[in-house]
Amino acid sequence: MADRKNHSFTSNFNLRRFFYHICLFIIPVIGIYTTLELTLRSVPFEPKVKYEYYLKNNKKIEILALGASQTERSINPEYLDKVGLNLANSSQGIYANLELFKFFEPRLPNLKLVILGLPYNSIQRGPDFTMMEVHHYNLIFYGVNTFGRSIKPQDYLLLHTNPDFFSTRLMNFLKDESPIKLNQQGFDTNKVYGSYQAVDFKINRINREDIYIENFRNKQALQKNKNILKNFLSYCKDQQIKVLFYSPPSHSLYNALRDKRMIRERDNLIKDLKKEFPSIEFFNEEKNEAFTARYFYNANHLNPKGARKATLRLNEFIRENYNFR
Amino acid sequence: MLFNSFEYAMFLPSCFVLYWLIGSKKIRLQNLFLLIFSYFFYGFWDVRFLALIFLSSLVDYAAALQIGNTNSTRKKKIYLWLSLIWNLGVLFSFKYFNFFVDSFITAFNLSGHQFGYSSLNIILPVGLSFYTFQTISYTIDVYKNKIKPTPRLLEFLCFVSFFPQLVAGPIERSSFLLPQFLKSRRFDIQAAKEGLRQILWGLFKKIVVADNLAIAVNALFGNPYDYQSWELAYALTLFYFQIYCDFSGYADIALGSAKLFGFKLHVNFRLPHFAASIPDFWRRWNITLSQWFRDYVHIPFLQHRKRNIFNRRIALIITFGLIGLWHGAAWTFIAFGLVHALYMIVYQTYDKKIKRNYKLNKFVFFEKVRILSAITLSFTLLVLSIVFFRAPDINTAFLILSRIFSFIPDQDFQTIINFKILFLLGMLVMEFFTRKREYPLQYIEKKFPRAFRWTIYYFFVYIILRYGGPQESFIYFQF
Numbered sequence: 082m083a084d085r086k087n088h089s090f091t092s093n094f095n096l097r098r099f100f101y102h103i104c105l106f107i108i109p110v111i112g113i114y115t116t117l118e119l120t121l122r123s124v125p126f127e128p129k130v131k132y133e134y135y136l137k138n139n140k141k142i143e144i145l146a147l148g149a150s151q152t153e154r155s156i157n158p159e160y161l162d163k164v165g166l167n168l169a170n171s172s173q174g175i176y177a178n179l180e181l182f183k184f185f186e187p188r189l190p191n192l193k194l195v196i197l198g199l200p201y202n203s204i205q206r207g208p209d210f211t212m213m214e215v216h217h218y219n220l221i222f223y224g225v226n227t228f229g230r231s232i233k234p235q236d237y238l239l240l241h242t243n244p245d246f247f248s249t250r251l252m253n254f255l256k257d258e259s260p261i262k263l264n265q266q267g268f269d270t271n272k273v274y275g276s277y278q279a280v281d282f283k284i285n286r287i288n289r290e291d292i293y294i295e296n297f298r299n300k301q302a303l304q305k306n307k308n309i310l311k312n313f314l315s316y317c318k319d320q321q322i323k324v325l326f327y328s329p330p331s332h333s334l335y336n337a338l339r340d341k342r343m344i345r346e347r348d349n350l351i352k353d354l355k356k357e358f359p360s361i362e363f364f365n366e367e368k369n370e371a372f373t374a375r376y377f378y379n380a381n382h383l384n385p386k387g388a389r390k391a392t393l394r395l396n397e398f399i400r401e402n403y404n405f406r
Numbered sequence: 407m408l409f410n411s412f413e414y415a416m417f418l419p420s421c422f423v424l425y426w427l428i429g430s431k432k433i434r435l436q437n438l439f440l441l442i443f444s445y446f447f448y449g450f451w452d453v454r455f456l457a458l459i460f461l462s463s464l465v466d467y468a469a470a471l472q473i474g475n476t477n478s479t480r481k482k483k484i485y486l487w488l489s490l491i492w493n494l495g496v497l498f499s500f501k502y503f504n505f506f507v508d509s510f511i512t513a514f515n516l517s518g519h520q521f522g523y524s525s526l527n528i529i530l531p532v533g534l535s536f537y538t539f540q541t542i543s544y545t546i547d548v549y550k551n552k553i554k555p556t557p558r559l560l561e562f563l564c565f566v567s568f569f570p571q572l573v574a575g576p577i578e579r580s581s582f583l584l585p586q587f588l589k590s591r592r593f594d595i596q597a598a599k600e601g602l603r604q605i606l607w608g609l610f611k612k613i614v615v616a617d618n619l620a621i622a623v624n625a626l627f628g629n630p631y632d633y634q635s636w637e638l639a640y641a642l643t644l645f646y647f648q649i650y651c652d653f654s655g656y657a658d659i660a661l662g663s664a665k666l667f668g669f670k671l672h673v674n675f676r677l678p679h680f681a682a683s684i685p686d687f688w689r690r691w692n693i694t695l696s697q698w699f700r701d702y703v704h705i706p707f708l709q710h711r712k713r714n715i716f717n718r719r720i721a722l723i724i725t726f727g728l729i730g731l732w733h734g735a736a737w738t739f740i741a742f743g744l745v746h747a748l749y750m751i752v753y754q755t756y757d758k759k760i761k762r763n764y765k766l767n768k769f770v771f772f773e774k775v776r777i778l779s780a781i782t783l784s785f786t787l788l789v790l791s792i793v794f795f796r797a798p799d800i801n802t803a804f805l806i807l808s809r810i811f812s813f814i815p816d817q818d819f820q821t822i823i824n825f826k827i828l829f830l831l832g833m834l835v836m837e838f839f840t841r842k843r844e845y846p847l848q849y850i851e852k853k854f855p856r857a858f859r860w861t862i863y864y865f866f867v868y869i870i871l872r873y874g875g876p877q878e879s880f881i882y883f884q885f
Contacts, residue, residue, distance in 0.1 A: 095595040235412035244872050
């Protein structure tokens with residue numbers, strides 16, 4: 082008769098016991114995970130500080146900088162005459178940047194200039210170039226979906242994205258040992274110790290093979306980015322927002338490793354865009370020899386000292402070329 | 407919906423609760439729910455795939471019924487061929503069409519003629535090779551009178567689409583899985599606990615071991631020109647363990663999930679890296695697939711021919727060539743299969759006297775050495791063959807092999823994933839010492855008190871959440 086017994090969820094003792102044990106087991110896991118996730122939200126991540134800065138200054142912000150890590154590390158808005166917000170982030174591709182622009186532009190009533198970092202290989206990077214952490218940052222701290230797909234519930238979790246990275250950040254925060262020191266604009270003024278300082282800025286001690294450079298040509302991405310940029314420029318033209326393409330300084334060792342065809346493709350793209358949108362400017366600092374090894378964190382990223390110098394030069398360029406009231 | 411995804415973590419408990427809420431008396435209702443869950447699971451990838459799996463199921467269901475209902479051998483043959491043409495046609499159209507057309511055009515162009523054609527953009531439905539093989543075996547078994555065709559459409563649809571094993575196996579036979587849908591399934595707390603433990607072990611293998619190994623493998627294979635002998639040999643070894651942990655981890659999650667619903671599936675892996683020969687390897691690796699090819703390709707080929715050496719070798723070449731091709735529409739996979747055919751032929755020729763089975767706890771010292779040497783040799787051969795599995799083309803595969811055999815030492819050898827390599831070693835040690843079990847955590851309840859067991863579970867949960875690699879799709883899903 083045992084076979085005839087109805088083993089439904091409510092009547093089966095074993096099933097209820099099983100379910101009870103599962104809950105007993107899983108509740109602490111969820112509890113600890115949620116606590117960690119919430120604690121992680123109190124860590125002053127760069128996008129969080131930048132967003133707080135934006136909330137305080139959104140009516141005053143006149144300059145918005147976008148781009149990947151090179152732009153992030155080269156523009157310290159503290160040294161701009163005008164109030165600026167630098168939303169550039171490590172490996173943040175063009176698509177993600179322009180999604181951020183779409184979100185922030187209507188919320189910045191005084192926005193006059195958008196600086197878009199277009200270093201050497203940026204236009205040949207596809208949508209998968211942007212690191213997952215960056216997408217999560219953008220969603221959690223800015224509320225912008227840059228994933229290029231619909232949002233999933235787990236996208237709101239940080240720890241799950243890169244447990245290694247976020248655990249370290251969390252531990253540093255809890256021990257108050259974070260090497261990151263952000264100014265009120267969210268720029269890390271303590272990011273000094275890179276591969277260049279490790280060799281005391283003596284370039285003859287830098288191993289050329291250790292310089293990371295992406296010399297991957299990607300025609301598909303190039304075409305796609307071109308279309309995205311065109312749409313972006315048309316929009317900016319309609320809104321009377323100026324656009325400045327910017328390529329930050331990179332070290333001569335890095336420059337020597339670049340693929341000439343890729344440089345040409347980038348420059349040709351900008352030329353083509355300029356024909357259609359004459360108001361755009363391109364400020365190319367890649368080969369500026371005033372930036373010696375001492376200004377670099379590594380071959381293509383400036384240290385805070387270099388960022389100060391680069392931002393001041395950029396400020397000068399803006400002052401000379403744009404007449405903001 | 408991947409087994410290691412957040413979606414599956416929501417989907418599985420929801421299905422579990424709904425399924426058992428119905429109660430075991432209402433078998434058909436339970437089956438209907440299983441079918442809905444399975445179609446939802448499959449449609450989550452692409453809703454369009456549902457039409458294909460439904461149509462394929464219908465074709466085989468109808469063909470098998472017709473075969474069973476007629477006494478005419480000729481008619482039986484016609485229905486069998488209709489089913490085979492449909493199944494192989496679908497497989498060919500979705501999986502192999504571009505490959506064969508491209509290969510044909512390349513061969514045509516080599517003869518000096520130019521033939522312009524651009525490949526079609528065909529999406530390969532997930533798990534197509536797995537469920538197609540399952541339905542083919544059903545129709546053939548009905549044709550051979552091994553089983554009776556089922557008149558129960560709902561149960562047959564469940565058999566084809568049962569979500570734990572739908573997209574990457576094990577490839578189940580109808581004689582084993584189909585009856586399970588027809589009988590009452592009672593909730594068995596022990597089986598359910600075993601299921602959860604097996605899922606936990608599978609997640610550990612996939613998320614912690616395979617996904618971390620993938621970082622090193624992708625870095626090394628990303629640019630093989632930059633690496634020398636040891637690093638490439640290391641990359642190949644890691645790749646073997648990556649696919650092992652990926653696929654067997656998937657199988658563990660599949661078996662564990664099935665247990666939660668009162669089903670049993672076949673074990674698909676039995677420590678293949680401890681195989682003492684290549685034939686032994688194929689009795690331990692993707693077991694259900696190897697058995698499928700044995701029963702539906704190799705044996706039928708020899709059945710109608712003289713069992714001389716020539717025919718036996720031809721049978722091996724065909725079987726392994728097809729096993730290679732099953733894995734993917736590329737020459738590299740065919741090469742992988744053919745290399746294994748070669749291994750099998752060499753083994754059959756020179757190594758007949760080597761005992762296939764061994765028991766590690768019974769032999770004396772010299773026997774141990776012999777077995778250890780056999781395991782090492784088999785593993786080396788296996789790892790060398792796996793290059794064809796990973797390399798994007800045959801040329802790169804040979805380049806990697808030539809660099810490995812150049813024996814040029816690497817200046818600064820790095821593990822790339824640092825201490826995370828220890829997870830692999832830990833897993834191997836655990837699997838070795840629990841080799842008689844289905845998975846290391848099996849029967850843990852009999853040995854340890856609850857507090858200790860839960861500590862172990864929490865430890866694994868912690869390792870998975872803390873040291874999990876970047877989410878990679880299951881390698882075998884692409885097949």
